[in-house]
Amino acid sequence: MPDTAAFDEGVLPKAAVTWSDRNRLHDYAAIGQKLFVQRIVIYSAAMLLTGFYLDWATAVYFYAAIWLCEAFDALSLRSVLKRAALSPGEFRVEITRIYVVTFLGALTIALFSISIASLQGTDSGHFFPLFILVSASIFAAMNNHHFLKVLGLRLVIYVIAILYIPIRDVWIERPPLSSEIWMNLFTVLFVLGFIVELARNFLVGYSAQLEGRQALEAEHKRTLAAYEAKTRFLATVSHELRTPLTSIKGALDMINSGLVGEPPDKMKRLLDMAGRNSDRLADLVGDLLFLQSSDAGRLNLNIERVDLAVPARDAVEQTLPYAQRLGITIEIQAASGRFWINADKKRIEQVIANLLSNAAKFSRKGDNVVVSIDSTNAHVQLYVQDQGIGIPAGTGAKIFEEFFQIDAQDDRQFEGTGLGLSVSKRIVEAHGGTITYESEVGLGTTFCVELDAADLPADPPADPPA
Structure with missing residues (x-):
């Protein structure tokens, strides 16, 4: 008392x-x-x-x-x-x-x-x-x-x-x-x-x-004070990692491309593995820098009129090699010239690539991932649907938290940092949109990104030839 x-x-x-x-x-x-x-x-x-x-x-x-x-x-x-x-x-x-x-x-x-x-x-x-x-x-x-x-x-x-x-x-x-x-x-x-x-x-x-x-x-x-110290630490470490990592990744890319001569067959598999892991490290550092910038309120977007089908196709092409290694196919159902938004094309492509990477990672060999675009009233919706393991009931919004893992065990089957969805959510919300999901364990998950629709241009481009 x-x-x-x-x-x-x-x-x-x-x-x-x-x-x-x-x-x-x-x-x-x-x-x-x-x-x-x-x-x-x-x-x-x-x-x-x-x-x-x-x-x-x-x-x-x-x-x-x-x-x-x-x-x-x-x-x-x-x-x-x-x-x-x-x-x-x-x-x-x-x-x-x-x-x-x-x-x-x-x-x-x-x-x-x-x-x-x-x-x-x-x-x-x-x-x-x-x-x-x-x-x-x-x-x-x-x-x-x-x-x-x-x-x-x-x-x-x-x-x-x-x-x-x-x-x-x-x-x-x-x-x-x-x-x-x-x-x-x-x-x-x-x-x-x-x-x-x-x-x-x-x-x-x-x-x-x-x-x-x-x-x-x-x-x-x-x-x-602890949060500010963490933010400063992440910013410092991320910047310090980026410079040597860029040099390592550049050297590996040059070796793997054959610009400095064809590497011995015994080394190709190891060099390819090193290249893939340097890419993963580069993505991790990029995500950490993005989160630090977002927390500090310094998230800059290059807003322009974007045909959502274009970053969707680019993200599919970017993710396709990874999906093929896992035995996953990716199908895109998105007509060009119909779904326009005001957005940062590079950031929206990053969101779609993150969703596709997750869909492929949590799918089984032989499964199919579908990307589709639709619109209702003044909004455009992009869907990424997989046939994978699904998200456990009760997970809710925790899946968008930083470093959250569905399988958080030390010997977990699926790799990843748990930053992809958190980064994606921040990007979508910075555009004034929302990102949601529906899932059933064992049957798959569908993520939906909803953004404000932009006016159609005076002369929308025709669909590219198949």
């Missing part, structure tokens, strides 16, 4: 304003401003009842006094909420204003209730004025618990008024102990115990909540 001595921590700080001070003051001001209309409605109802049943002069006088207090309070609260930060001097000024308006407001309500009791005489039980004071005490415990001294000042004034009304009746009437006037006094004492306990619970609860918020904010800062 939080130490009650901490409730007033820094109320009049001598040094810098602490996190607790600043947030207590802000919370107090925010709640006070939020409940302004509610308080005015309650006061107005009380004044109307007083004027109608007792005395209009008393009602109008105290209603005007309460409005003055509320106006001063509203100005003070607005001053707090407008400030992004407070110096120790400014904090002391705002706290002093809160003390003043608390004293004046509570005193006005207390005197108003005592005046009503005086108008009622000693034989009414004073339900109405006591109800006003008890309700005001509960309202204060619920909404003014941010500073112990502020709440204490308000409750002390209310408690004095609550006790004064029945004690005054006892003093005037001097009734026997069996009289209901004494019962009213004992009832008031019982209610006061309830109010004190309620106030204590709200004080303790708010302080515990504030400690939790402070711990959560500190944890958030640590998490943000």
Whole structure:
């Protein structure tokens, strides 16, 4: 349980304003401003009842006094909420204003209730004025618990008024102990115990909540620092890897192409393997750099009018050698000149290539992967459908998370970094589109990329010859 001595921590700080001070003051001001209309409605109802049943002069006088207090309070609260930060001097000024308006407001309500009791005489039980004071005490415990001294000042004034009304009746009437006037006094004492306990619970609860918020904010800062460190690390490592990897990949490509002479037959298989793995490393580094740029908000797109069938065919040609090694066929069903979008052609081709690579990787030998394009209303949809192992139920959006693997075991059957779908999702969303999937385990998966359609060009090109 939080130490009650901490409730007033820094109320009049001598040094810098602490996190607790600043947030207590802000919370107090925010709640006070939020409940302004509610308080005015309650006061107005009380004044109307007083004027109608007792005395209009008393009602109008105290209603005007309460409005003055509320106006001063509203100005003070607005001053707090407008400030992004407070110096120790400014904090002391705002706290002093809160003390003043608390004293004046509570005193006005207390005197108003005592005046009503005086108008009622000693034989009414004073339900109405006591109800006003008890309700005001509960309202204060619920909404003014941010500073112990502020709440204490308000409750002390209310408690004095609550006790004064029945004690005054006892003093005037001097009734026997069996009289209901004494019962009213004992009832008031019982209610006061309830109010004190309620106030204590709200004080303790708010302080515990504030400690939790402070711990959560500190944890958030640590998490943000770790995230920034990770981003810097990925950026540095990726850039440092790219330069030597480009040299290695270039040298292997030259050797495998025969530009520097035909390599010995015994070395061809090893060189081909090295070339493929250098390509995989280059793709991995590229994906890491892309994610780092995306996280930093530096994702640049070269937007142009694109016939979606063109990057689809290019992606199929790019993926076909890999699919053929796995014994997978790829079929494309996309008419040219019909499905136009405003997009970065290279990035959209990257998305389709990622989807095709995944489809081929998770398919069985002899399966067929189909790429098709369709349109509805103002959107264009590209589908990549496979007959592979499918995605387990319950996977949901996790499949688009970075480094997520359907088979995450150390000895998993399928290779990959788990970045392809994450990169694809970011590219599609950067274009204002969506990427979704439907899957059934053992029967295959269909990914759908939906993008906004562009207007058809004046002279759309004809389909290329088969």
